[in-house]
Amino acid sequence: MQVPAPFEYERATSVDHAIALLERLGSEARLVAGGHSLLPMMKLRFATPEYLIDINDLHDELGYIRVEGDEFRIGAMTRHRELLESDELAAAFPIFRDAEKVIADPVVRNRGTLGGSLCQADPAEDLSAVCTTLDASCVIRSSDGERVLTMHEFHRGPYETAVEDAQMLTEIRIPIRPNGSSAYEKVERRAGDWAIVSAGAAVWMDGETISDARVGLAAVGPNTTGIGAISEALRGQVPTEELYATAGGLAAEASRPSADSRGTEAYKRHLADELTRRALRRSVARITGTNGQEA
Amino acid sequence: MQVTMTVNGEEVTKEIEGRLLLVHFIRDHLGLTGTHWGCDTSNCGTCVVLMDDEPVKSCTVLAAMAGGRQVRTVEGLEVDGVLDPVQEGFMQCHGLQCGFCTPGMMLTARALLDDNPDPTEHEIREAISGQICRCTGYSTIVRSVQWAANAESESPVTVGGAS
Known part of the structure; x- marks a missing residue:
């Protein structure tokens, strides 16, 4: 039987209350949202917090998807199911629905949250790759106020983020840019599993040419990797199979996968290449209204 | 506590x-x-x-x-001695073999039908995709949920009518 080590359970009634509890209880306190990352870690005793602060009652305050000005704002307690079902989000960023369809299973998606996924910072976690691809920023709140970090600043390494003691991730902001689309491609051993490799792409076009593009990969190294070289190679170019191949090659080159039961290093590099091509192709097809199949 | x-x-x-x-x-x-x-x-x-x-x-x-x-x-699921249509469906369509996965399957089916009274086969399979039947009896589980959906819409399918 897997049972977490003993801890004191507290329940927060507001964001301010959660932060006050974190301040009072110190560095041995952890927030639990959906619990589908943290509780398994606690059951394996990889995580042994002395205090657990349940923030599920904050769903009313932090569970939202809304447009403000030129960005989407998504509350950290927004659950996977809500991200999957949001037509507004899917219309602006199809990558979210692509990814959510292949994250765990419907029952797990009833519980897991956007904020919890990002804060777990698992290198194979899909929403970190999605947020990296979309150039999202993360709002971290403490009693001193808020700071807004890029995904690059937020994600410090495997299982490590910029959220310090007595701070909490409250919101994700995603810039809305015209003439763009996005896609997510994942290969997994079985439905609902962690990625062997996955790739997100976002493309913006100006007429026939790509004005900007971003690619974010998961499970190919210690960090969810956004690859700047791909953006540089794609900007100003007309999308062709050759261009996707160049981008795929750069993705494989930038990957630093480790061999494990999910596959060899070479196989994962191959996937990084192929999935990058597919995600770019599908993003462009979504803009131009073509079918997105390989030519 | x-x-x-x-x-x-x-x-x-x-x-x-x-x-x-x-x-x-x-x-x-x-x-x-x-x-x-x-x-x-x-x-x-x-x-x-x-x-x-x-x-x-x-x-x-x-x-x-x-x-x-x-x-x-x-x-x-059972209320005042009356089985839930999902339970009835699992009985009628042989939705269980060893029975270990059955309680979870039936509750997911209940929630699905409450949300979506007329699910497609794909929607049923998607709903139970986070649950494992060790006997691999998925076909009859899907049929059981369909039976319940039909029963609830008051047009029951023929029992055991798989062709």
């Missing part, structure tokens, strides 16, 4: 440890052993119960987190 929740319509209050998982609370503290405990890693789904009408894997929810919420287990 003390936790109070409503289980199958009845309020229960118990003294528990904060680290107690909901599945063990239901089985060991309430004696409701219809909820099964399988993989312990939120993969197999035999421990699924409804919390505020949503299926959750009770091996990955703390009993404390269910405080103040409505929990429904397989024991709560």
